[in-house]
Amino acid sequence: MADALRWGILGAANFAAGHMGPAIHAAAGNKLVALATSNASKAAPFEAFCPGLDVFLDYDAMLEWDAIDAVYIPLPNHMHVEWTKKALAAGKHVLTEKPIAMVSSEIDELIALRDQTGLLVAEAFMIVHHPQWQRVREIIASGEIGRVAHVDTAFSYDNREDTDNIRNRPETGGGGIRDIGVYTYSSVRFATGAEPVALSARLKRENGVDTWAQVVGEMEGPGGRFTYSAMTSMRLPPRQEVVFQGDLGSITVSAPFNAGVFGEAQVAVRDLDGTIRTERWPTENQYVRQVENFARSVREGAPYPCPLEFSKGTQAMIDMVFANATEIAGPG
Template identity: 65%
Template sequence: MKPVNWGVLGASKFAREHMARAIHEAAGATLYALATSDPKKADDFKAFCPDLQVHGSYDALLSDPAVEAVYIPLPNHLHVEWTQKAIAAGKHVLTEKPIALKADEIDGLIAARDASGLLVTEAYMIVHHPQWQRAKTLVGEGAIGRILHADAHFSYDNRADPGNIRNRPETGGGSIPDIGVYTYGGIRYVTGAEPSRLSARIRRENGVDVYAQVTGQFAGAGGDFTFHAMTSMRLPPRQEVVFQGEGGLIRLTAPFNAGIFGEAQLHMLRPGKPDHVERFPDLRQYVRQVENFGRSLRDGVAYPWRLEDAKGTQAMIDMVFASEEPV
């Protein structure tokens, strides 16, 4: 397979530490170019990719005919704008989550994608990890019976970094846009169900949510089930997802930062049966994401997360904010 030539818009910390390295290491991919106005930031990328081409502006990178696909890790409020510009430049696009801040903003991206014939999607990496794929398969096969309840928890503490884009309202900050996409979208991905009723209790600082507790109900082909999710940027680190069914439960450890927060594991507990544990050490979901993008681009393999999927999760986020109750 001919490698995909990638360009990265912006020298963000996340790109430097994770996605640019994943592109550089992935089979079928070449980290070709970076756009940044600060040459010192480019040096950090050149340390592991010495041949990297550096452009002084985003527009210059989009004008480079050698760049075939673009990864966009910009602040949340810039995602739609630069995804549209990349499509207009004829580039395939992988944009960080959340790809938009309102569900209806994704309609324009879907229309532009369809008109261009390009591969345009959200960088929703968990669906590329076998821990999540196995959970989806097991739930779909009825391994724990009909789902009765699902809960998801994701927290970290960044109060010491007030300048972080996640702590700033003007950049689309908050725990829900940052990590609610995982606690909400992960439940949607595994169950194939959608929320029918939600209630949210949200605490804010400086105009962004720093703690959100959401409860409610999902409706799907397998029946209704209750739901609970907690996201926070002011609590000690915690990551866990649990699906409870009539015949047992499935628990996912390190479900969002596999290999970083801890080892990704799947535990299936069923009365009267031995506990079932699957471990997934040393699997890099960011690398798998890039490789799957390349296979979809080159070989037409179905990509596991479409703009329509991203719109569904964003619609749930919109629903969460609309259902907020006084704290």
């Protein structure tokens, strides 16, 4: 594959084995060539779809290898900034899982390093690469549903039995807000161009991590100010939905975050007469699109759809939620 962007994966996470590894392997103009893992047995799922993969049992050794151009980092949240910096220092482009940092000020450091090195570093916020969300933004900007007045978002799953999961552990930067609040907050920012102006939150914790959170407030953007509500939970049955309510209609976004896994990606636009137009994307793979856009930015200088400045805005919103949260009792 001539001039393909050569990738190494830093950490054999299940998500990398099931989604991002295969996406890198399948993406046009890209080639998965290496994996670094502290446990050799975890390489098997990667080698199954990518025979001949070079496996390193030392993270630094892979970063020092000249045969890779870019690194994908799916390590636990608390390790993201440290290893992103190390990968940049090794001269690699970096795509790091969300949240790329634990607080927004850490992203300032990454922006400075990006600008200093000339390397691309970005957060792996895949939904902005999906035509479903690009279409939502187009519809809102067109004025078809009028002025956005309110947005409801919800994302939940139940992992209470998986006690060793990094999302259930405070020392690894766990919790529902950092894991899935990224989506319920950032998707609205992406679609509307709005930023929060006032937020309050209630949350429940178990073992030092938030397992349920309800955020309400106001956001303001080019289309004006609107009210906002977001629910995230790691203790409720699976649910994903976003609804944009305008004064001329509404947009309901189905399977907005795990398109193709949770369900088919759809956008349903309802007008004042109750007529519904539904647009569907049954086969798009947002992970493959993300990798291809990353390579295009590296090779051709194309603008990347999710720059660090956008990710900083999302992390600032997460910081705001934690700063304005009240803890309540009860099962999450």
